[in-house]
Amino acid sequence: MKDARIAFFAPMKAPDHETPSGDREMARNLMTALRATGAKVDLASDMRIYDGAGDPWQQSALMEAAKPEIARLTEEFAQDAPSIWVSYHNYYKSPDLIGPPVCAALNIPYVQIETSRARKRLSGPWAGFARVAEEACDAADLVFYMTVHDQETLERDRPNGQKLVRLPPFLPLEDLPASSSLDSSDIFAAGMMRAGDKLASYELIAETLALLDDQPMRLRIAGDGPMRREVEKLMAPFGDKVRFLGRLDAEQMARAYRNASLFFWPGVNEAYGMVYLEAQAKGLPVVAQDRPGVRDVLAPGDHPAPKDGPQAMAKTIRSLLNDAALRAELGRLSRAHVAENHLLATARSILTGALSPLIAGAS
Structure with missing residues (x-):
């Protein structure tokens, strides 16, 4: 792919958008991985849809x-x-309005990464965008999917001739970073503070902490957003056991992972969550619920079911805090899982293997 030129577009949030998020991070990672194939990659547009x-x-x-x-x-x-x-x-709240007509006019291959089908949205308040998102997905010659959940509807509704390829979420790293020593009493959590699923995860964290009063631990939270005051109220009963770190840059996040003994984020309706990969790469055991999307990035293990509630998460945290050997073993397995499935080399290989024939066929 040395001579290939790729036009890249992220309708929901451009990789150079000022507000950090997992979506922006993944867009940046994808541009890095596409460039790692040897191709020249340019951001076609920074329009937000x-x-x-x-x-x-x-x-x-x-x-x-x-x-x-x-x-x-x-x-x-x-x-x-x-x-x-x-x-x-591309999805019903953020459809690709630009790629399909440009590709049709230029007669070049059109590819989507992490698209989702939602035909139930073809009626209701998002009907206009849902229709265009479906049409854009139909137009793709190749779709890379990142989770099993997305694969199910993509397989069901794909048009004839469209190819589907699994591309696991990944970190833009050739090698694993240095591991945490796992010898502190700090639990680390990270998530945007906004209404809906993110706030629901913070509510679960608070309910879990209430069951751990006897544990000599501290919770450190990275994140900010419009619901910060509500999150602070949730954590107020725990006093100085909880500290808010605010919005952290990449270096500060790396330091927070390094200084923690485990990572805790329930993951209510997460698409997958880049923070899970970052934490595991640092060798942190992860406490999260066994949910679609989340299970696509977590190392195999005994993750509590959502129906088991905060009691199950508290039990897991208690076991990890009181057993250094268990923390070390799960941390080792986490790093091995990321190294095998979620680093740049894997993404580069998958992208090269799937894109090269499409580009060659169009030349």
């Missing part, structure tokens, strides 16, 4: 706003088209 509220007017406005961007890119690439177009994270 997202409607989180289910507002038909907003959806129509974004569809109109995309038209001049489509025209600009079609004209810009007319004399020197990229080898292929790759879009990341």
